[in-house]
Amino acid sequence: xxxxxxxxxxxxxxxxxxxxxxxxxxxxxxxxxxxxxxxxxxxxxxxxxxxxxxxxxxxxxxxxxxxxxxxxxxxxxxxxxxxxxxxxxxxxxxxxxxxxxxxxxxxxxxxxxxxxxxxxxxxxxxxxxxxxxxxxxxxxxxxxxxxxxxxxxxxxxxxxxxxxxxxxxxxxxxxxxxxxxxxxxxxxxxxxxxxxxxxxxxxxxxxxxxxxxxxxxxxxxxxxxxxxxxxxxxxxxxxxxxxxxxxxxxxxxxxxxxxxxxxxxxxxxxxxxxxxxxxxxxxxxxxxxxxxxxxxxxxxxxxxxxxxxxxxxxxxxxxxxxxxxxxxxxxxxxxxxxxxxxxxxxxxxxxxxxxxxxxxxxxxxxxxxxxxxxxxxxxxxxxxxxxxxx
Numbered sequence: 001x002x003x004x005x006x007x008x009x010x011x012x013x014x015x016x017x018x019x020x021x022x023x024x025x026x027x028x029x030x031x032x033x034x035x036x037x038x039x040x041x042x043x044x045x046x047x048x049x050x051x052x053x054x055x056x057x058x059x060x061x062x063x064x065x066x067x068x069x070x071x072x073x074x075x076x077x078x079x080x081x082x083x084x085x086x087x088x089x090x091x092x093x094x095x096x097x098x099x100x101x102x103x104x105x106x107x108x109x110x111x112x113x114x115x116x117x118x119x120x121x122x123x124x125x126x127x128x129x130x131x132x133x134x135x136x137x138x139x140x141x142x143x144x145x146x147x148x149x150x151x152x153x154x155x156x157x158x159x160x161x162x163x164x165x166x167x168x169x170x171x172x173x174x175x176x177x178x179x180x181x182x183x184x185x186x187x188x189x190x191x192x193x194x195x196x197x198x199x200x201x202x203x204x205x206x207x208x209x210x211x212x213x214x215x216x217x218x219x220x221x222x223x224x225x226x227x228x229x230x231x232x233x234x235x236x237x238x239x240x241x242x243x244x245x246x247x248x249x250x251x252x253x254x255x256x257x258x259x260x261x262x263x264x265x266x267x268x269x270x271x272x273x274x275x276x277x278x279x280x281x282x283x284x285x286x287x288x289x290x291x292x293x294x295x296x297x298x299x300x301x302x303x304x305x306x307x308x309x310x311x312x313x314x315x316x317x318x319x320x321x322x323x324x325x326x327x328x329x330x331x332x333x334x335x336x337x338x339x340x341x342x343x344x345x346x347x348x349x350x351x352x353x354x355x356x357x358x359x360x361x362x363x364x365x366x367x368x369x370x371x372x373x374x375x376x377x378x379x380x381x382x383x384x385x386x387x388x389x390x
Contacts, residue, residue, distance in 0.1 A: 047099060287324065
């Protein structure tokens with residue numbers, strides 16, 4: 001039973017004692033802290049809210065939305081959504097902030113508040129610290145009845161997200177459609193089970209097979225898209241005639257791919273392959289975090305461009321990308337950040353760019369993987385004390 005307060009948001013298990021888990025009381029406290037922080041900057045604030053398919057998501061969304069309304073903040077609820085869709089909606093709506101209810105790749109008993117600023121990007125460390133300090137102080141003010149914030153639902157933003165991807169110059173619809181690709185998708189019974197097939201249909205992929213694409217939040221396996229968790233889709237691919245396997249995490253900001261024979265393309269090489277495609281058409285710097293394969297640096301420097309590495313954390317990667325004017329960046333966990341769309345990890349744009357690359361390359365997926373420098377990277381997890389406010 002855990003509650004973790006950090007610069008990446010508020011994350012915890014559901015069920016148990018308040019203050020030790022992500023309880024309703026804690027949801028109100030941390031949402032109120034975020035709302036108070038927003039209102040100091042924007043007396044009239046609107047927040048975009050979205051969630052993945054976890055079984056606790058709808059309950060948490062109701063608590064978070066009502067708390068924001070009680071502070072006089074307008075709420076735009078996208079309902080079942082993806083992290084990158086919420087990020088784009090903040091910008092499209094010209095909202096002042098956003099909250100994503102998802103514990104990313106963590107198991108189903110976890111959930112989290114992932115907090116966004118007015119740009120639809122994760123809070124900077126100093127901004128997160130301000131929110132955490134407000135939560136610690138627990139001094140909040142709420143609106144009078146006549147000033148309670150409005151609430152509305154909008155289920156159109158996934159289509160808007162997909163339409164924006166289709167409009168990107170490097171997304172080659174004609175090449176994808178001509179290839180008549182056959183693709184299998186593991187949506188881990190979350191938002192990706194809806195979003196990825198919808199994208200593939202819009203791209204003109206000829207045959208889409210769905211595996212675990214019912215968005216009921218009952219994860220059929222560990223939702224982190226690592227090889228040891230992808231045995232079902234790999235086994236299925238060995239039975240059929242597929243060109244590509246696609247796996248996303250519950251909130252669709254991480255992308256893992258499988259080759260036509262069911263072997264792993266490798267989440268480390270998702271960014272490498274997409275960056276290779278982007279660099280061929282729009283030369284410029286690339287950025288990834290230090291927990292990424294050296295192959296990205298190799299292909300970037302081979303193109304005569306600058307590569308830069310940052311500490312782990314999306315906010316650090318985005319900051320360096322903006323500083324350098326990077327054409328693409330991301331993280332070695334299958335996170336693709338493509339600035340012409342938005343500054344956030346986005347599996348959907350990664351899929352569209354990868355399929356464009358695959359279609360133009362005239363190669364099988366395994367041959368494309370073999371064309372990149374081969375490195376082995378060891379990532380080991382260790383248990384540490386949860387971060388505190390000190």
